[in-house]
Amino acid sequence: MAILEIKDLSMVFGGITALADVSLSLEQGSITAVIGPNGAGKTTLFNCITGLYKPTRGQVLFKGQRINGMKPYKIAALGLGRTFQNIELFSKMTTMDNLLLGRHLHMKSGIWSGSTFFRRGSKAAAEEIAHRQKVEEIIDFLDLQHARDRFVGGLPYGTQKVVELGRALAMEPDVLLLDEPVAGMNMEEKQDLMIWLGDIKEELGITLLVIEHDMRLVMEVSDEVMVLNYGEPIAQGKPEEVQNHPEVLKAYLGEDSALEVA
């Protein structure tokens, strides 16, 4: 069964149709990439799925439940996480604390009650320890030990992107939406991230929906690719099927031969 299903989704802003009848099905434990030229509607799609925008028409079903129209925090609490195109972290907090904030959906005692005022042996203290353990696992998983106690604002950009991924993982989502996860990263960081995406799918069993311009990543890690152009899905299928699709090549023509896999 599809864990996330998008049915005939449309989003119109004034006179602009940002999404036109988009349908997409994500199988549990798969990686799907959404690609398309600038302004194609990719981020709008994410905003409709996560509740930031109320779609003009269509439906979004998560684990069989209709979620369009629900508030973003409720959608997140159901197990749908995301990262943003621009890093959205607390720069004057450490990596550890940023990741702990990602646990807030799971916290019964509130974010600070456990850490600041806990009495030894209290329920809040036990909860705090469990959350810290979970965060330590993520720090190990993403090789973030060197950044663990450093303020995020002082970390290199590529590391900050990894911290953002870590914070999204700290939510323990069932489906994770990643908006351009390797943008601004160097080759080595990109390579690491590609490996982690595979591990997130295989080891953590998380279903991924990824917006990405980096064609090497798209071709190497995706099970399925959807191509948007002016809000319309112009091709959908296995990476090798869409790569040479005539409509896709036409949409990208003149766009710096964006479909070349480096």
Ligand SMILES: Nc1ncnc2c1ncn2[C@@H]1O[C@H](COP(=O)(O)OP(=O)(O)OP(=O)(O)O)[C@@H](O)[C@H]1O
């Ligand atoms: N809140 C909004 N109000 C009005 N128009 C919007 C809004 N959000 C997006 N749009 C328009 O919808 C279209 C799709 O934009 P979107 O940001 O989804 O594209 P994108 O594929 O994510 O682009 P990029 O690759 O540059 O991030 C654009 O024409 C954009 O100007």
